[in-house]
Every structure is written in C-alpha cells, then in structure tokens.
Amino acid sequence: xxxxxxxxxxxxxxxxxxxxxxxxxxxxxxxxxxxxxxxxxxxxxxxxxxxxxxxxxxxxxxxxxxxxxxxxxxxxxxxxxxxxxxxxxxxxxxxxxxxxxxxxxxxxxxxxxxxxxxxxxxxxxxxxxxxxxxxxxxxxxxxxxxxxxxxxxxxxxxxxxxxxxxxxxxxxxxxxxxxxxxxxxxxxxxxxxxxxxxxxxxxxxxxxxx
Numbered sequence: 001x002x003x004x005x006x007x008x009x010x011x012x013x014x015x016x017x018x019x020x021x022x023x024x025x026x027x028x029x030x031x032x033x034x035x036x037x038x039x040x041x042x043x044x045x046x047x048x049x050x051x052x053x054x055x056x057x058x059x060x061x062x063x064x065x066x067x068x069x070x071x072x073x074x075x076x077x078x079x080x081x082x083x084x085x086x087x088x089x090x091x092x093x094x095x096x097x098x099x100x101x102x103x104x105x106x107x108x109x110x111x112x113x114x115x116x117x118x119x120x121x122x123x124x125x126x127x128x129x130x131x132x133x134x135x136x137x138x139x140x141x142x143x144x145x146x147x148x149x150x151x152x153x154x155x156x157x158x159x160x161x162x163x164x165x166x167x168x169x170x171x172x173x174x175x176x177x178x179x180x181x182x183x184x185x186x187x188x189x190x191x192x193x194x195x196x197x198x199x200x201x202x203x204x205x206x207x208x209x210x
Contacts, residue, residue: 020047084111092104105139153187153190
C-alpha cells in the first residue's frame with residue numbers, strides 16, 4: 001500500500017480507526033516513527049489493543065516507552081480494562097527489566113485489584129520470580145493465592161501451574177492441599193476435567209490421592 005492511497009483513504013474516511021492504524025503501521029515501517037508516535041498518542045484512547053502492542057514492541061528500547069506505559073497504566077490512563085488486560089504482561093516484563101521486581105509485584109497486585117488482568121499475568125510474574133537467584137517461595141504463593149481468588153473457579157491451568165510450582169520449589173504436602181483446594185473451588189465441569197488431568201499424571205496422582 002502506497003502513501004498516496006493511505007492519504008486518500010484518510011481524507012475519504014477520517015474517522016475510520018482501521019485506516020488510522022494502517023497509517024501508523026506504515027509510518028513505523030517507513031521510519032517516520034516520530035510521526036507515527038504522535039498519531040498514536042492523539043488516538044491512544046481509541047486504537048485497538050493490537051495497535052498498542054505494535055507500538056510497545058517498536059518503542060520497547062526507545063525513550064518513548066516509559067510514556068507509552070504511563071498512558072496505559074498511569075493515574076491518567078487512557079486505556080479500558082479490556083485493553084489493559086492485553087498489555088499487562090508486557091508491562092510487568094518491562095517493569096522488572098527497567099525498574100525492579102518489586103515494582104512488577106506492586107503492579108500485579110494493583111492490576112488484580114482493579115480487574116485489569118487475566119490469569120496469564122500470574123504466570124508471567126511467577127516466571128520472573130523463579131528466574132531470580134534467590135526464589136521467594138512465600139511471595140510466589142501470594143501471587144497464586146491472589147490469582148486463584150480471581151480466576152480459580154474456571155482456570156484449570158492456573159491450578160496445575162500452582163501444583164507444579166509446589167512440586168518443584170515448595171512443599172509436597174502443599175501439593176495435596178492445593179489439589180483439594182482446586183477441587184472444591186473449581187466449578188463442577190472444570191473440577192471433573194481437573195481430576196482427569198491429575199489422573200493422567202502418575203506422580204501428581206500419587207501425591208494428591210495417596
């Protein structure tokens with residue numbers, strides 16, 4: 001697509017977000033990235049989460065990234081919770097790399113409290129935690145507890161990840177405890193699926209159902 005065609009489309013359909021996003025992406029690839037950035041900022045409250053992710057990826061190692069995340073997650077956020085959920089994992093990774101793990105922990109707590117994340121955010125933070133030289137098992141248990149309070153009725157994978165964490169880093173006794181907690185927390189359909197998954201794993205099945 002040429003610039004002339006994009007310019008014509010913008011003139012013909014000035015309020016079309018799809019065309020605007022094509023224009024932003026074109027300018028990024030054409031190295032007019034500062035123009036693309038200004039266009040994005042002016043329309044940040046309207047563009048899709050996919051556009052946000054493209055911008056985050058492009059500017060990830062540039063000075064603008066701090067402001068981009070501030071627009072998304074700061075006190076004057078222009079993002080809906082739906083968009084924040086799509087960006088939250090990238091935000092935690094950025095905080096851990098450019099600020100501190102503690103900043104990532106605090107953001108995780110806030111995003112959970114405000115219903116601005118999904119269960120995948122717990123996995124992202126646990127991955128960051130277990131990559132540390134000294135693994136804080138109690139902190140990771142807190143992350144899982146918070147996530148299971150939010151998503152524990154339906155998210156089987158979250159419980160499996162929590163059990164595997166205890167098996168690898170924590171307590172075999174808590175593997176069994178977590179299994180029974182999952183069984184009583186999950187909805188009926190999900191608890192049945194969960195039990196079948198555990199039965200297929202001989203090691204976990206032996207620990208959880210001695």
